[in-house]
Amino acid sequence: MMSVCLHPHCTDPQNPDNQRACRSCGAKLLIKSRYRALQPIQMGKFIRTFKGVDTAFSASAPIQLKQILLPEEILKNSANRQRAIEIFKQSVAALHTLKDVPNLQTPIDYSVVGNGLYLIEALPHGSTLSELLQNQSYLTESQIQKLLGDLLPALQTLHESSLLHRDIQPEHILYSHHSGTFTLINFGFPQLIAEMMQDSILKAGEYLIGDPAYSAQEQLTGKATFASDLYSLGVVCLQAATGIEPTYLLDYQGKHWNYQDYLTHNSLSPAFRKILEKMAAPLLLDRYANIKLLLKDLKQLDASATAQPVTQSGPQQAAEKALHWLVNAALPSFNVVQEKAIHIANQFSKPK
Known part of the structure; x- marks a missing residue:
């Protein structure tokens, strides 16, 4: 050592x-x-x-x-x-x-x-959200709701203490396989220092941002608000739902999220989509002003839905991916697709 x-x-x-x-x-x-x-x-x-x-x-x-x-x-x-x-x-x-x-x-x-x-x-114990997405591609709606259910109360307490996180991204969200909970880590101290001292720093911009892909426009200009943290968390949720990094989800003008094109293997309810879109709205005025308003909308979703476990078994998930690929493949006959899908599913279901 x-x-x-x-x-x-x-x-x-x-x-x-x-x-x-x-x-x-x-x-x-x-x-x-x-x-x-x-x-x-x-x-x-x-x-x-x-x-x-x-x-x-x-x-x-x-x-x-x-x-x-x-x-x-x-x-x-x-x-x-x-x-x-x-x-x-x-x-x-x-x-x-x-x-x-x-x-x-x-x-x-x-x-x-x-x-x-x-x-x-x-010393952190568990997997970052980035690592989870590498292993299972995306999170389901119930899993994303679990993530929000864990992090929003903590973030609300932070905001009520007049503090911002300033650097929410998948690398800074930790999942404990033991407790099944998500934790917010790695506060944006450099961003805070640069924002507080931007009148004294000529090149504050380079020091100000954590990752521009997850930072709201007002934060990039040194004027972060509580809604800036919600933007970052909303972008994280869109990435979790699609498995696609945010730079590929936002249109070239930076005004609209084209995430729905990538929900080929995932299903989000219309109400939950509206919530995520309002969290990650590029314009500050279109976004949730605070967590209390966001929690109110989340409570209106179906509370009876049970969160799925984040970790799936390897063969089961492999079978699901195979089925997804076959169903969406450009084959000349749906019957051929169906037969191959059933064959693959049976192969995974056979006892070893």
Whole structure:
């Protein structure tokens, strides 16, 4: 096991796990004298995520350590740097008050070291929504309703605390196979800092957005609202329903979602389609203004529908895909399609 140096410009960051300072650049290897990074998980331009341990416990409890790097526009001015640090500290402190909210992952601890802002989080267990969609292509209406049922109350509590997530996307929604619940993770701290400091940052745009495919237009211009989070969640739901990334669902003018063309294997009720379309409306005035209004419409849907399990058995899902392909294939005779579909279904149903 190695210890990783967190200095962004270190030329040789690998160190033995008993080192307290980097052999290459001399930077401290322990955050707050207890949190040690072991290996990188994801390395972005402004956010780097590491698997780590909390050495304060004898068993070295596993953690996730997130490093947020400030852009040069902030670092070159000491007053701007200090302001960014204060925004970060205030936001983390506010999130910490929500640590007991179900389906909302908040930081365990935080620190500021040099030019880096650090978040200490529980190591995620489960699959991201992105991974679920890779495995089963899409979610059914009842499964998407389950996702909304888990996340909307948590998001509502966040909004009632005057906080926004700012970076809702499939990678930031975690599904627990043990509990069968969805959790919102990875708050958009860089977006918040840039939005709060856009008067001081000439190139805030690059630092402002998480993923433009899931960000509302008003957020891209530095004016995010509570409805901006609903837009992002609505886009996620459209992707979950179709299995298609949002860049392929929005028309070239950015005004209409052409998702219905991709619902070849899925069925959404007209009422639920209207809800998703209002969540993801490109124009702010056409969107839900708050979660309370959205929850009211969701309650009017058929409450008797039972959510399907997210994970399906491999042979069953393979059989379904085969049936879907055959039924939609351009074969000259429906009878031929039917016979082949039945044959394939029987093959999967035979005991092994």
